[in-house]
Amino acid sequence: MKCLVAVKRVIDFNVKIRVKLDGSGVDTEHVKMSMNPFDEIALEEAVRLKEAGTVSEILAVSVGNESCQETLRAALARGADRALLVKVGSYIEPLNVAKILKSIVEQEQCSLVWLGKQAIDDDCNQTGQMLAGLLGWAQGTNVSKVTFKADTTDKTDNNSNLLIVEVTREIDGGLEVLNLQLPAVLTADLRLNTPRYISLPNVMKAKSKPLTVVSAAELSDSALDLNPHTKTLKVEAPKMHRTGVMVKDVQELVEKLKNEAKVL
Ligand code: AMP
Numbered sequence: 001m002k003c004l005v006a007v008k009r010v011i012d013f014n015v016k017i018r019v020k021l022d023g024s025g026v027d028t029e030h031v032k033m034s035m036n037p038f039d040e041i042a043l044e045e046a047v048r049l050k051e052a053g054t055v056s057e058i059l060a061v062s063v064g065n066e067s068c069q070e071t072l073r074a075a076l077a078r079g080a081d082r083a084l085l086v087k088v089g090s091y092i093e094p095l096n097v098a099k100i101l102k103s104i105v106e107q108e109q110c111s112l113v114w115l116g117k118q119a120i121d122d123d124c125n126q127t128g129q130m131l132a133g134l135l136g137w138a139q140g141t142n143v144s145k146v147t148f149k150a151d152t153t154d155k156t157d158n159n160s161n162l163l164i165v166e167v168t169r170e171i172d173g174g175l176e177v178l179n180l181q182l183p184a185v186l187t188a189d190l191r192l193n194t195p196r197y198i199s200l201p202n203v204m205k206a207k208s209k210p211l212t213v214v215s216a217a218e219l220s221d222s223a224l225d226l227n228p229h230t231k232t233l234k235v236e237a238p239k240m241h242r243t244g245v246m247v248k249d250v251q252e253l254v255e256k257l258k259n260e261a262k263v264l
Contacts, residue, residue, distance in 0.1 A: 001054065001055050001056055001110075001111045001112055001163075001182070002055070002056060002057045002059065002108060002109060002110040002111060002112075003046045003049065003050075003055045003057070003058050003059070003110060003111075003112040003113070003114060004058075004059050004060075004061055004101070004104065004105055004108065004110040004112070004113045004114070005039070005042055005043045005046050005058060005059070005060050005061070005075070005080065005113075005114045005115070006039065006042075006061050006062070006063075006097075006101055006113070006114070006115040006116075006127065007035050007036065007039040007042075007043060007060050007061070007062050007071055007072065007075050008035070008036040008039055008062065008063075008064070008071075008116070008119045008121075009033050009034070009035065009036075009062060009064055009067060009068045009070070009071040010033065010034065010035075010036045010119055010120055010121040011026070011028060011031055011032070011033060011034075011120075011121060012031075012032040012033060012034040013034070013037055013120055014032070015031055015032055017237075018237075019235050019236060019237045020235070023234045023235055023236060024232070024234075024235065025091075025232065025235050026121075026235060033067065033070075033071070034071070034074075035071050035074055035075065036116050036119050036120055036121075037116070037120060038115075038116025038117050038118060038119075038120070038187075038188050038189070038190070039115070039116040039119075039188075040078070040195040041116065041188040041189075041190065041192050041193055041195055042114035042115055042116050042186075042187070042188035042192075043058075043060065043075055043078050043079070043080065043114070043195070044078065044079075044192075044193050044194075044195040044196065045114060045146065045186075045188060045192055045193055046058045046079075046080075046112075046114050047078065047079035047080075048193065049112075049148070050079065054148050054163075055112065057081050057082070058079065058080045058081050058082075059080065059081065059082050059083070059084060059104075059108060059110065060072055060075035060076065060080035060082070060083045060084070061083070061084045061085075061086065061101065061104055062075075062083075062084075062085050062086070063085075063086045063088055063092055063097050063100050063101075063216075064085070064087075064088060064092075065087065065088070065089070066085075066087065066213075068085050069085055069211060069213070072084075072085055072211055073206050073207070073211065074198065074206075076205075076206035076209040076211065077198045077202045077203045077205070077206035078195070078196075078198055078202070079202075080209075081209065082209065082210045082211075082212070083209070083210070083211040083212070084104065084211075084212050084213075084214065085211070085212070085213045085214070086100050086104070086214055086215070086216055086219065087213060087214065087215050087216070088215075088216055088226075092226065092228075093124075093228055093229065093230055094122075094124045094126035094127040094130055095126070095130050095229060096224075096226045096228070097127050098126075098127050098130035098131040098133075098134055099134065099224050099225070099226065100216060100219065100224065100226075101113065101127070101131050102131060102134045102135055103219045103220060103224060104219065105131075105135060106135075106220070107219070107220045110183070111182050111183040111184075112182065112183065112184060112186070113128075113131060113137075113183075113184075113185045113186070114186050114187075114188060115127055115128040115131070115185070115186075115187045115188070116187060116188055117141060117142050117143075117187040117188060117189050118187075128141055128185050128186075128187035129141060129187075131185050132184075132185035135183070135185065137183050137184055137185050138180035138181055138182070138183070138184040138185070139180075139184065139185045139186070139187075140165065140167035140169060140178055140180050140184060140185075140186045140187070141169065141186075141187045142169050142170050142171070142187060142189040143167045143168065143169060143186050143187060143188055143189055143192055144168050144169070144170050144175070144189045144190075144191040144192050145167070145168035145192065146165060146166070146167050146168075146186065146192070147165070147166045148163050148164075148165050148166075149163065149164055149165075149166060150162070150163060150164075151163060151164045151181070162181075162182070163182050164179050164180060164181055164182065165179070165180045165182060165184055165186070166178070166179050166180075167180060167186065169189075170189050170191070
């Protein structure tokens, strides 16, 4: 079973974000960029599935500019077999990323797609769901545990290799367990696994693994409509929080709430 893992290049989670002066977006010049943390988790799970013999090949895909090659090399060092960069000029919204991924999934005949549950730059939490919708596949989002099993409900001889995937999802009220029929789209939550460190030999090995760069127009589905449906009007930094103060007793707290905060 071929597995596609979508990896997005985002501003590193340790970096303090600066909003551009004209409010058109955030500053990415001279800023450390990394693989989206949820994508690292998704990729780690795909690598574990390959080590367990469930997955035969892992294709890491990124949609973005030339610099995404660095992120894809990191994906190869983490255990992906091949990498594909679909070059686009500017920010591309989740629906259009999903359309591009669909085209690759069909061309590569993948039966499993892993994505992060959300990208930490736009926090959209949409791409996986949209991809599953476009493909008409089962989806398991916010997955914190995954188990592949033979489909014992299947009575036909020719489909005896069919697998179902049992996913545990983190939802507001607790955990939800679902059985999905493959092919499926899965999105990784934080507690799914802890990605391994990249070893130096694997970094060296990654240099000789195949990394292909194509433009969106070169995909098999060249009639893709990638026109944007949304427009960013303005980006603003969040208001600074006032620092807290220690009060010595309840009386002082009530007095401050009444006279300073004026909420009582
Ligand atoms: P989002 O819907 O933007 O929060 O992103 C959810 C997931 O979709 C990410 O964690 C990635 O796995 C994938 N994804 C989104 N945008 C891209 C992109 N430009 N390139 C590759 N994967 C992406």
